[in-house]
Amino acid sequence: MIHTELRGVYAGYGGEDVLRGIDARLPRGGVTALVGSNGAGKSTLLAVLAGTLRPRAGEVSGPSRPRPAFVLQRSAVPDTLPLTVRDTVSMGRWAHRGPWRPLARHDRTVVERSMERVGITGLAGRQLGELSGGQRQRVLIAQGLAQEADLLLLDEPSAGLDREAREQIARVLASLGGQVTVVHATHFSDEAAEADHRLVLDQGRVVGSGSPEATAPSAGGVPSVR
Ligand SMILES: Nc1ncnc2c1ncn2[C@@H]1O[C@H](COP(=O)(O)OP(=O)(O)OP(=O)(O)O)[C@@H](O)[C@H]1O
Incomplete structure (x- = not known):
């Protein structure tokens, strides 16, 4: 197909x-x-x-x-951005929900599932700037997946x-x-x-x-x- x-x-x-x-x-x-x-x-x-x-x-x-969904390159995201991994992946829902709007239950489920799919659930509460380059790129892939x-x-x-x-x-x-x-x-x-x-x-x-x-x-x- x-x-x-x-x-x-x-x-x-x-x-x-x-x-x-x-x-x-x-x-x-x-x-x-x-x-x-x-x-x-x-x-x-x-x-x-x-x-x-x-x-x-x-x-x-x-x-x-x-x-x-166009996945950002990690070099496009400044180290100092005060965002957790979960915040970053949640931004993938903005396409559906609008920026900074509260997420509904379905959105939160999609965010958690997207993190699981790239193996970053254990990093959800960490700041983006604390992560290695490879981990950060996986966060951005999860953000792309969250756009469904x-x-x-x-x-x-x-x-x-x-x-x-x-x-x-x-x-x-x-x-x-x-x-x-x-x-x-x-x-x-x-x-x-x-x-x-x-x-x-x-x-x-x-x-x-x-x-x-x-x-x-x-x-x-x-x-x-x-
Ligand atoms: N925004 C732009 N404005 C003008 N020319 C551009 C623009 N983006 C790319 N080009 C030109 O288009 C051509 C192809 O670039 P492109 O970035 O698509 O190639 P690429 O295969 O992705 O290269 P690389 O592996 O270096 O990233 C290059 O000559 C580049 O200079």
């Missing part, structure tokens, strides 16, 4: 195309890794999927309801993390498959290998698509990933 299909998508900034004729299908309930060298267009494609960048041409079919979108988008969630934290993030993403459709941009081949599906971009075009094995660099000429 396909969640979203892109056909002949062109998009960019200030009249310059970055994406140049993207054809792609994202499997529903699967984890898709977007790979490709710097500037290949991964973040731009995520912006198109998020609906924040309108394609100049082409079609994106099957947009999710409610709107997709059926499409979760992540731009390099493991950037700057050590191998162990990266493996943990990869395991969390893999565990979400089946429940939510996940698309994440990554530069790490181990993270991409954990995905169900890989989309390889080069200069705004898809140059490989399929299972991680079929699109691995050794399987035939696609750009290598770090």
